[in-house]
Amino acid sequence: MKNLVILGAGTAGTMMANHLRPKLYSNEWNITIVDQYKTHYYQPGFLFLPFDIYSKKQVKKVGKKFIPKFVNYIQKKIEKIIPEENKVVLEDETLNYDVLIIATGSKIAPEETEGLIGPLWKKDIFDFYTYEGAVDLRNKLRNWEGGKLVVHITEMPIKCPVAPLEFSFLADTYFRKKGIRDKVDITYVTPLSGAFTKPTCTKALNYLLNEKDIKIETDFAIESVDNDQKEIVDYEGRRIPFDLLVTIPTNMGDEVIEKSGLGDDLNFIPTDHNTLQSLAHENIFVIGDATNVPASKAGSVAHFQAETLTDNILLYIDGYPLKKEFDGHANCFIETGNNKALLIDFNYKTEPVHGNFPFAKIGPLKLLKESVLNHWGKLAFRWIYWNMLLKGIAIPFVSRNMSFKGKVFDIKPEEK
Structure with a gap:
């Protein structure tokens, strides 16, 4: 009996368990998935919690119900991976593996920024990248009467790079509906030189920021948070005051990656961009937010990765060369407020494009264009x-690799 072990039962790990169980259902392979947490969260829903668009029950379920039959589920803390011995050390037992899939995700690390966890944390400073943070922020916004709202990104990469912008747009709509938008000054603060990581998308988003009277501060590399003066401070001494700070702290890989010596400075694992195999250990594969691949850390990306990784696990087991297939494909809805959204589609080499999605001629969704239909697509x-x-059920008509049919390029892939 051979052992395939999956670390993490979040989005990526759960998908891999469901993809692989039917394909490895034999007496030759035993599949085990390990996660210390009982609850599975729909993390994209955290964006909607602060604005009372989603309820708490809509974004969390018992994780075990999504693990397929005949997969061993262990709810314990992972202490360390010992790749030289093909072992995973849990809190009170050790697992042996022949193939290991690391899907331990990423988490916020507010302690990495001086003063962020200070007297104002959970009072006037909040995150929404955790369930608890989103709920606390919801409670704050229900009674907040206005002032300087600063939406701030500490550094990249982060989960769902568009979420901070979406929060800003939804905040604009939220305060207009409450009749206090004239009392709220919204500033979007980013370490990037524009609104988003992709220049084509930045054009569209900058327009929306201007239209909604949301100020933008770019190239802001935060050094600290001054709790006394209620200001964020960058390394050049620039200061931005706030009454309410909604921050996206540094995102890092799980601490077990650091303990195991498998990660980079942010605990993300060096991973082949196209095969999703660990660069250091051939029988270790990495998926989702745990990787260091230059693709968005988003659910759609993990979904596309899972399809390629499933094929590559089977090829590896049978001794065949791996597919260098994954192209960094991502498609993301960007909520823009007022029941509208943009849709973007891109990959490692291609900027977000114009056109129709998923069908070249009829759409019905439009790329890089606001629409009510895109908004409903986001909610769906x-x-x-x-x-x-x-x-592990494929989304009809949406391919794992980016399709160029019916797409219009502002920047052609070969020009990058």
């Missing part, structure tokens, strides 16, 4: 997530 994704994505 929650059902798709719980009922298809986690269960």
Whole structure:
């Protein structure tokens, strides 16, 4: 009996368990998935919690119900990976593996910024990248009467790079509906030189920021948070005051990656961009937010990665060369407020494009263009997530690699 072990039962790990169980259902392979947490969260829903668009029950379920039959589920803390011995040390037992899939995700690390966890934390400074943070922020916004709202990104990479912008746009709509938008000054602060990581998308988003009277501060490399003066301070001494700070702290890989000596400075694992195999250990594969690949840390990306990784696990087991297939494909809805959203589609080498999605001629979704239909597509994704994505069911008409049919390029891939 050979052992395949999956570390992490979040989005990526659960999908891999569902993809692989039917294909390895034999007496030759034993599949085990390990996660210390009982609850599975629909993390894209954290964006909507602060604005009372989603309820708490809509973004969390018992994780075990999504693990397929005949997969061993262990709810314990992972202490360390020992790749030289093909072992994973848990809190009170050790697992041996022949193939290891690391899907331990990423988490916020507010302690990495001086003063962020200070007297104002959870009072006037909040995150929404955790369930608890999103709920606390919801409670704050319900009674907040206005002032300087600063939406701030500490550094890249982060989970769902568009979420901070979406929060800013939704905040604009939220305060308009409450009749206090004239009392709220919204500033979007980013370490990037523009609104987003991709220049084509930045054009569209800058327009929306201007239209909604949201100020933008770029190239802001935060050094500290001054709790006394209620200001964020960058390394050049620039200061931005706030009454309410909504921050996206540094995102880092799980601490077990650091303990195991497998990660970079942010605990993300060096991973082949196209095969998703660990660069250091051939029988270790990495998926989702745990990787260091230059793709968005988002659920859609993990979904596309899972399809390629499933094929490559099977090829590896049978002794064949791996597919150098994954192209960094991502498609993301960007909520822009007022029941509208943009949709972007891109990969490692291609900027977000104009055109139709998923069908070249008829869409019905439009790329890089606001629409009500895109907004409903964003909301529909929650059902798709719980009922298809986690269960390893392919989304109809959406290919793992980026399709160029019917697409219009502002920047052609070969020009980059």
